[in-house]
Amino acid sequence: MTSLTINGKTVEVDADPSTPLLWALRDNLGMTGTKFGCGMASCGACTVHINGTATRSCVMPISGTAGSKITTIEAMGDDKVGRAVLAAWLKHDVAQCGYCQNGQVMSAVGLLRSKPRPTDADIDQAMAGNVCRCGTYQRIRAAIKDAAHAIA
Template identity: 80%
Template sequence: MTTLEINGKPMQVDADPSTPLLWALRDQLHMTGTKFGCGIAACGACTVHMNGQPIRACVTPISALQGARITTIEGAGTDKVGRAVLDAWVRNDVSQCGYCQNGQVMSAIGLLRNKRKPTDADIDQAMAGNLCRCGTYQRIRAAIKDAAKTLG
C-alpha cells in the first residue's frame, strides 16, 4: 500500500511500486481526467504536476512519488494560476475533441507559475511535449497569453 498526496489529500494506492502513476490515478483512484495517449511520455496527454512541476504520469512509477505533492486536472483550478488558465481555455474556445486538453492545461499552468509574461518562444518550449491531433495550437497560445494577461 502506498500513500500519495493528490490534490491536497492523502490517498491510498494498492499497487506494485513500479506501477505508473497514470494507472494508479485512473484504475485505482477513478480520477480519469489524466489521459493515456502514448505510454512513452511523448504526447503529454498524461501531464500532471509533481511539487508544482509538470511530469508525465505514464512513465512515473508510484515508487518515485513518496513525499511528493501531486496535482491532477481535477485539482488544477484550486489556485489563481490554475483558475486563470481554465477560464482562458473556455474564453478562447480551445478544446475541439478535448482529449489532449487536460495535459495541455497542466503544462500551461506549469509555464505560468514560473513565467507570468511568457514570450512565444517560452510558450513553444513549455508546450513542445504536448501534441494536439486537432491542431488547436493557435488557440492554445492565445489562451496562455490571455491567462497571463489576467494574472498581470
C-alpha cells in the same frame, strides 16, 4: 500499499510500486481526468504536476513520487492561475475533440506558475511535446497569453 499526496490529500494506493502514476490515478483512485495517450511520455495527455513541475505520469512509477505533492487536472480550479487558464481555454474555444486538453492545461499552468509573463519562445518550450491532433496550437498560445494577462 503506497501513500501518495494528491491534490492536498493523502491517499493509500494498493498497487505494485512500479505501477505508473497514470494507472494508479485512473484505475486505483478513479481519477479519470488524467488521460492515457501514448504510454511513452511523448504526447503530454497524461501530464500532472509533481512538486509543481509538469510531469508525464505514464512513465513515472508511483515509487518515484514518495514524499511528493501530486496535482491533477481535478484541482486546477483551486487557485488563481488554474482558474485563469481554464477561463482562457473557454474564451478561446481551444478544445475540439478535447482529449489532449487536460495535459495542455497542466503544462500551461506549470508554465505560468514559473513564468507569469512568458514569451512566445517560453510558450513553445513549455508546450513542446503536448500533441494536439486537432491542431489548436494557435488558440492554445492565445489562451496562454490571455491567462498571463489575467494573473498579472
